[in-house]
Amino acid sequence: MKAIVKKAKSLASTLPGKIAILLFLVVLILVLLIDIFTVTFSTSMLRQNIEDSISTSTFQSGKYFDQILERAKDLSFQLATNETLKKYINVQKTSNDDYEKLEWKKEAQKALLSIISSNKFISSVYILINKESSLGYPTISFDNIDFNNLFKSNWVKMAFESDQGFIWCADHNQYFNDILKEVGSDVRDYSISVVRVLYDPSTGNKIGLIVIDIGKDVFDEMLSNIKITKNGISFVITPDSKIITSKNLSTAIKSKINVIKTTISEKADKKDADIFETNLPDVWIVSYSKSSDSGFIYASLIPKNDITSKISKLQLVIILISLIFGVFVIGGSFFGTLKITKSVKVVLEQMNKASGGNLTAFSHVSLNDEIGILSDGFNKMVSQLRELVGKVKQLSEQVNKTISTIATIASETTAASNEVAKAISEIAEGACSQANEATLISQAMSGFTKDVINMVEDFNRMNKVSEEVLVKTDRGYSAIEVLRQVAGNSQKTTKDMILRVRELIGWVEKINKIMNLLSSISEQTRLLALNATLEAAKAGESGKGFAVVASEIRKLAQQSKDATKGVEEIVKNILSKAKFSEKVVDDVENIIKLQEDSIRSVEISFTEMKNAISDLLEGLQRAIKTLRVIDSKKDKIFNSVENISAVSEETAALSEEVSAATEQQLASIEELQNMVYSLRNLSEELNKAVSVFKVE
Structure with a gap:
């Protein structure tokens, strides 16, 4: 061991050893600087790319949801302007012929069926006027519905008072679904509904509502399939602050969503789309996008660990590659230095002779590099x-x-x-x-x-x-x-x-x-x-x-x-x-x-x-x-x-x-x-x- 140390010291005192040590230090510093810069830059870029990807994914998911909502809104307008439905309302109002009323009711029911069959995301459609004239699909009985109480309910009042003529409603159970479930009617689960005001074709007065329910399974399937990261969660906040999530979420996750809901709504009022961090109590990344048409907020909740784990792996790979590169550079530099110093010694010997006054000295170095040029210049x-x-x-x-x-x-x-x-x-x-x-x-x-x-x-x-x-x-x-x-x-x-x-x-x-x-x-x-x-x-x-x-x-x-x-x-x-x-x-x-x-x-x-x-x-x-x-x-x-x-x-x-x-x-x-x-x-x-x- 002592012999190796002594040999190393003697080598370090020579010019090749000093050059090798200098190159080693230079390369080591460069590798460290490159590692620091690369890790910092790549981490920042990766984080930015991940955040951009999360924001883009949230925005695209929102666009897909918006297409479904826009389609449901268009269908409610088509029903409100459907000539068959208008004729049916007039017959129910003016005709005393029960047979004629029955025939037109069948035609109106067919119109509802055609809409349902061509749009699988719709779970049910209701036309609510009164006990005799109301329609629904699936077919249900409206005998147990008290339409006076129904038209006094909060969700119906909101629809009648809307300037747009329609509202998005996450809960129309009051005086309607609750009663239908009590009497055992076939009522399907829904995530959101578009409720549009229905007008009398002859007088233009408000006479009822058109309710189109979007199936809960549709939103559940879409939200379950959206996987931005391994543990990422997607959910929707309706304009009336209701939350739509997939059915397989745990109670703990749902409680986190309820905690962050208010913060997202407040931020969405100021800025349509954004991404930020929050403590729940662990750190989560929240991305949201608010639809300017429907007012729905589409949000994603991602644990920060999902991102930092990817960044840590990238940092480790960069450090390993840098170390391997540094070893190869240092080894090549050392052997190249030994070859260079051998020729330098020959030139130095002749220079010592010339410095003593002997102008007959001559350097015999035949190289094509800088050492050869130095030797020729000396001669x-x-x-x-x-x-x-x-x-x-x-x-x-x-x-x-x-x-x-x-x-x-x-x-x-x-x-x-x-x-x-x-x-x-x-x-x-x-x-x-x-x-x-x-x-x-x-x-x-x-x-x-x-x-x-x-x-x-x-x-x-x-x-x-x-x-x-x-x-x-x-x-x-x-x-x-x-x-x-x-x-x-x-x-x-x-x-x-x-x-x-x-x-x-x-x-x-x-x-x-x-x-x-x-x-x-x-x-x-x-x-x-x-x-x-x-x-x-x-x-x-x-x-x-x-x-x-x-x-x-x-x-x-x-x-x-x-x-x-x-x-x-x-x-x-x-x-x-x-x-x-x-x-x-x-x-x-x-x-x-x-x-x-x-x-x-x-x-x-x-x-x-x-x-x-x-x-x-x-x-x-x-x-x-x-x-x-x-x-x-x-x-x-x-x-x-x-x-x-x-x-x-x-x-x-x-x-x-x-x-x-x-x-x-x-x-x-x-x-x-x-x-x-x-x-x-x-x-x-x-x-x-x-x-x-x-x-x-």
């Missing part, structure tokens, strides 16, 4: 190093000769550069003095230039203001002319208005006289009408007609008098207003005369102002011309001074640049000498270093 590198070392030795000798020549030239160049630097320094000092004097002259001219510019700008502004004042004076003078014309027109209009007002007063006075005359005529007419009335009264019956006319004339005379008084009042008001207007117009005429005098005075003032501004403007323009001549000559002088200053500054700057370049050249020559000494030392060190390598 090429050693060959190129041999050539490089030989060339370095030759170049080192040539560099030593060149360094001696450069040192001699650098010494001669340094002496010449020193003499040039002294001459340039003297030129630079003279150029600087000249530039300073030119700068002083330029500054003085700059101040003079600014003063001249300011004077020109001030005179320009004064000229501009004077021109604007002159323009505004012209506008004022023009406005006064317009005002004077308007005043003249106003005076003329006022005079015309005075004449019109006075004419109006004359016409009003004439109207007043005419109205006085009309008032007098109206008074005389009224007196004449009164006298005519008196004369008509004296004439008796023969004067009645004339009396009526006289009465009307009197009324008209009175109305004329009243109207004349109103007009007189209006005329008096107009006359008083017209006289007041005449006074106002006289006042306006006086005001206009004063306004005209004021306009003449303002016009004279504006004329004098315009002449004074014109003289001022001419003087300003002459001053501006003189300043412009001074400004143009000033610019020439200032430009000349600036040119002299610029040339002096440029000369000084060039002298400084040449001086700086000369100093820089001297510094470069000194640096070149230093570099020559350094290069000579490096060349000697390079010769010593190259002498270490063995190239032959």
